[in-house]
Amino acid sequence: MSSTSGWVLAIDTASGINVGLAHDGRPVDSRTETSSRKHVEELMPMIDELLAAHDLSASDLSLIAVGIGPGPFTGLRIGIVTARTLGLVAGVAVRGFGSLDAIAAAWFAGESRPDSPVVVAADARRKELYWAAYDASGIRETGPAVTVPGGLPLLPVGGPGIEVYPEVFADRIAPGAPHRLDAALAAAMIDHLPDTGLEPAYLRKPDAEVPRTRKSALPSTKKLRIAYRQEGR
Structure with missing residues (x-):
């Protein structure tokens, strides 16, 4: 299978923030933020900095690839919306990939296959x-x-x-097993990853839920309760 020619940007927000560039099927550069709480503040500045480091703009890209998870609701939503918006503004195609699939593909393509x-x-x-x-x-x-x-x-x-x-x-961690997604490798291997579409893989309901029962079509703010649970172990 041939690789997508030109520049490919990969974005993944399933575990922290990962952005990477590949050119003609070869990984070039990447940026990572391990915090899972800074997607809104950090994602676009990281993308802008990565592109600027290689004298690129979004319109220079051939493809934008985005991880669809599985992952938490907020992180996935921000990553996918950012990729779709960037693609729309720049006139660049956007496609999805499984975040776990990208880690596995890099593992099987590496020296510790x-x-x-x-x-x-x-x-x-x-x-x-x-x-x-x-x-x-x-x-x-x-x-x-x-x-x-x-x-x-x-x-x-x-x-x-x-x-x-x-x-x-402890006794099942394979030698050379990857600990994180490498977004530059994901960009380089995008043609070898299943095209998942752009629907996020949440696997469970988001943590913000609206109660189903309401006594009135126009409830007062005191009667309308929205329960928020902060994600955490």
Whole structure:
């Protein structure tokens, strides 16, 4: 399969903020912010800085690729909306990829390529993990799904989830297993990743819920209650 020619920008906000550039199928540069609470403040400045570092503008891109998760509601929404808006303004095509798929693809393409099935996991908070299982050739067989750490298949594990629960996976972390998504590699390998569309993979309901029952079509503000739960373990 040939690689997309020209410049490709990859954006992923499933675990922190990751932006990366590739040119003619080769990774070039990337930026990472590990905090999951700064998407609004940091994403566009990171993109602008990355493009400026290579004397590029958004209109110079051939493609914008964006991770659709799984991940938290707010982070995914901001990442996907940013990618779609940037593509619309610059006249550049936008396509989605699975965040766990990108980590797995980089793992299987690297020097420490697994020779057996593996699991890629990411923090889902609430003492759970997002995960997907891949066969020995790197093809996704199961997932993505969300479960408690002890519910993952008994396979070697990679991905950001291994940093959150090292005591659970201490004897299953494969040598050379990636700990984070590399956005530059995701941009370089985009033609080898399944095209997921642009619908975010939340896997569970957002933390802001509006009560279903209302006594009046025009309730007072005292009777209308919106419950917010802050995401956390």
